[in-house]
Amino acid sequence: MPELPEAETICRSLRPRIKGKLITDIKLLWPSLLKGSGAEDLERWKEARLVQIRRRGKMILFDSDRGETMLFHLKMTGQLYLCSEKEPLDKHIRLILRFEDGKLELRFRDPRKFGYIKIFETLKEREVQPLAQLGPEPLELSLSAFLTLFKKPKGKIKPLLLRQNFIAGLGNIYSDEILYRARINPKKLVPFLSKPELVRLYKAMIHVLGEAIKLRGTSVRNYRDGLGKIGSFQNHLRVYGREGLPCYRCHQPIRREKIGGRSAFFCSQCQTL
Ligand SMILES: [Zn+2]
Numbered sequence: 001m002p003e004l005p006e007a008e009t010i011c012r013s014l015r016p017r018i019k020g021k022l023i024t025d026i027k028l029l030w031p032s033l034l035k036g037s038g039a040e041d042l043e044r045w046k047e048a049r050l051v052q053i054r055r056r057g058k059m060i061l062f063d064s065d066r067g068e069t070m071l072f073h074l075k076m077t078g079q080l081y082l083c084s085e086k087e088p089l090d091k092h093i094r095l096i097l098r099f100e101d102g103k104l105e106l107r108f109r110d111p112r113k114f115g116y117i118k119i120f121e122t123l124k125e126r127e128v129q130p131l132a133q134l135g136p137e138p139l140e141l142s143l144s145a146f147l148t149l150f151k152k153p154k155g156k157i158k159p160l161l162l163r164q165n166f167i168a169g170l171g172n173i174y175s176d177e178i179l180y181r182a183r184i185n186p187k188k189l190v191p192f193l194s195k196p197e198l199v200r201l202y203k204a205m206i207h208v209l210g211e212a213i214k215l216r217g218t219s220v221r222n223y224r225d226g227l228g229k230i231g232s233f234q235n236h237l238r239v240y241g242r243e244g245l246p247c248y249r250c251h252q253p254i255r256r257e258k259i260g261g262r263s264a265f266f267c268s269q270c271q272t273l
Pocket residue numbers: 247248249250251252267268269270271
């Protein structure tokens with residue numbers, strides 16, 4: 001699933017090409033893509049101008065000059081990219097937006113169909129789910145605000161990092177990579193994390209997310225940026241997807257375990273309990 005760095009990369013690749021442009025045509029090829037909105041809500045976007053393209057957590061938001069926002073949640077296999085109108089359509093394309101210059105069109109492609117779009121008044125953003133419950137943006141958190149977040153939670157650290165209402169934008173890949181770099185076991189209980197461990201966790205989070213954005217995301221499955229290109233952070237993964245392979249630090253085999261229903265990759269020697 002695209003996480004924060006992938007959603008950010010998609011926004012950055014789309015922004016210079018379609019921000020400020022007028023939408024001239026919309027084709028909805030799979031009506032269930034709209035969640036809590038009807039086809040008439042989408043219809044209002046014809047002849048609307050895109051004034052901003054931004055990200056919140058793992059989601060991508062388009063703002064129109066009519067005071068409305070279109071939220072894209074890519075979920076498991078969603079892709080949002082620009083391509084030529086001449087490029088053949090496949091059966092997984094769910095939505096197409098066309099723009100005034102007619103050169104490139106935006107396609108929402110999603111084989112597994114878990115992704116969705118939602119339309120709402122921009123001013124009501126804080127009341128709309130899942131935005132209403134979303135936790136803070138990790139790259140906007142100060143160290144002291146980050147430390148404060150950890151005062152109350154009780155469970156294991158890995159499932160906590162995945163909770164979007166705790167911190168927005170982290171998923172299975174980056175939570176594993178961050179915990180490895182911070183040398184914290186994913187099963188460690190939050191109340192037992194020392195202050196130096198939490199400081200390491202914060203630094204690792206800022207570092208990993210920053211590097212992943214710089215390298216334009218991780219393409220381990222079907223993630224592509226807003227121009228259909230793959231990212232390159234998959235070449236820098238230290239634990240995710242490396243079960244049985246030697247740890248880059250201590251050469252012990254990387255382990256994979258289910259923690260809170262999700263698989264976690266870690267090194268039991270570098271990340272002791
Ligand atoms: Zn190790």
